[in-house]
Amino acid sequence: MTVEVFKTNVSTRRYANVLLNQIHKTFTKYHANFDLDDCDKILRIQCSTGAIRSRALIMFLKDFGCNAEILPD
Numbered sequence: 001m002t003v004e005v006f007k008t009n010v011s012t013r014r015y016a017n018v019l020l021n022q023i024h025k026t027f028t029k030y031h032a033n034f035d036l037d038d039c040d041k042i043l044r045i046q047c048s049t050g051a052i053r054s055r056a057l058i059m060f061l062k063d064f065g066c067n068a069e070i071l072p073d
Contacts, residue, residue, distance in 0.1 A: 007040040
């Protein structure tokens with residue numbers, strides 16, 4: 001299983017839910033969730049069938065007004 005963690009600017013559960021719905025529709029192999037209690041407003045993506053296309057996901061989120069960057073390990 002591949003996991004990638006992103007720092008985001010998402011601040012509300014409502015906005016997070018909209019983004020999660022769009023991520024799951026577009027990237028059907030991904031399982032995504034937000035941890036808005038974390039200071040970095042974490043978006044965690046898991047994929048059990050290959051690599052996570054981080055750059056594509058970041059650009060996708062940008063279209064929805066969300067800033068995201070990969071958190072270093």
